[in-house]
Amino acid sequence: MEERRFGRRLVLASVLAAAGALAASGTALAQQEHVGQYSQADINFGMSLYGDNCVSCHGPGGDGVDGVNLRSGQFRAASSDYELEQIISNGIPDTAMLPGNYNEAELAGLVAYLRMMGSLDASDATIGDAARGEALYNGKGDCASCHRIGGAGSRTGPDLSDIANYRTAGAMSGTLVDPTEAMVPINRTVRIVAGDGTRYEGRRLNEDTYTVQIVDENERLVSLVKADLREYEILTESSMPSYADTLTEQERADVLAYLLTLKGVG
Ligand code: HEC
Numbered sequence: 001m002e003e004r005r006f007g008r009r010l011v012l013a014s015v016l017a018a019a020g021a022l023a024a025s026g027t028a029l030a031q032q033e034h035v036g037q038y039s040q041a042d043i044n045f046g047m048s049l050y051g052d053n054c055v056s057c058h059g060p061g062g063d064g065v066d067g068v069n070l071r072s073g074q075f076r077a078a079s080s081d082y083e084l085e086q087i088i089s090n091g092i093p094d095t096a097m098l099p100g101n102y103n104e105a106e107l108a109g110l111v112a113y114l115r116m117m118g119s120l121d122a123s124d125a126t127i128g129d130a131a132r133g134e135a136l137y138n139g140k141g142d143c144a145s146c147h148r149i150g151g152a153g154s155r156t157g158p159d160l161s162d163i164a165n166y167r168t169a170g171a172m173s174g175t176l177v178d179p180t181e182a183m184v185p186i187n188r189t190v191r192i193v194a195g196d197g198t199r200y201e202g203r204r205l206n207e208d209t210y211t212v213q214i215v216d217e218n219e220r221l222v223s224l225v226k227a228d229l230r231e232y233e234i235l236t237e238s239s240m241p242s243y244a245d246t247l248t249e250q251e252r253a254d255v256l257a258y259l260l261t262l263k264g265v266g
Pocket residue numbers: 049050053054055056057058065068069074075076077078084087088092095096097098100110
């Protein structure tokens with residue numbers, strides 16, 4: 001275990017060194033239109049995945065496969081990000097480029113890294129430590145007071161058991177700093193006054209034309225018929241606190257590294 005981690009760190013270090021050398025040498029014009037489009041969190045995550053899964057063939061500088069130069073910004077088999085994701089997921093038939101099983105966060109990270117490989121300033125790359133992140137999640141961050149992972153914790157915030165399957169590193173990193181800005185519509189808190197005057201505030205689990213299901217602040221599941229409601233308000237402010245000041249940048253990177261390991265069971 002120790003040995004394996006050490007090995008991975010070495011690979012990552014050589015990727016970092018190559019990326020730093022390349023950053024100094026200037027970049028292909030093709031990439032510059034992408035600068036700023038990818039979040040640093042996605043790029044960092046992609047770099048660590050590249051070190052684990054791609055460097056063995058493509059090399060630290062992206063030119064390890066004959067005729068392929070990943071850092072040039074020019075791909076023979078892809079022009080859009082979507083096409084890059086397709087290649088990474090499905091491979092290229094009859095070649096050594098095999099299919100890979102990557103989730104949403106991983107695909108977004110790999111594409112961001114491939115796009116930025118040539119212009120990356122490796123000194124910006126902070127990759128967190130998932131074990132420290134887990135400790136922060138349960139300790140200083142007090143995340144379990146609102147969130148649930150694998151059945152443990154609270155239901156007042158979204159279940160995070162498989163969050164990495166449908167959110168990117170960039171989106172999760174945004175949530176930690178500015179939850180309201182990063183909030184997706186279904187996660188908006190609703191405030192309801194029912195026909196009998198009962199007040200509810202909570203998180204929507206589901207909503208259709210006629211009914212709405214929420215988890216209220218006491219973690220109870222409530223299903224209500226919309227036509228019976230006296231008031232129904234959707235709040236656009238997140239009830240999650242910002243961790244911009246309560247956690248350091250390194251601590252947020254650690255928590256993010258932990259969130260990126262959450263892929264559900266199986
Ligand atoms: C076992 C070796 C191997 C591994 C591991 C591998 N690749 Fe490849 N990859 C190749 C080969 C060989 C090709 C060229 C296939 C061809 O001839 O079209 C290729 C092609 C590609 C291309 C298309 C390049 C172009 O110019 O269109 C992309 C993008 C790519 N790989 C990304 C990745 C990423 C990202 C990873 C890691 C998640 C990865 N590859 C892992 C061998 C590998």
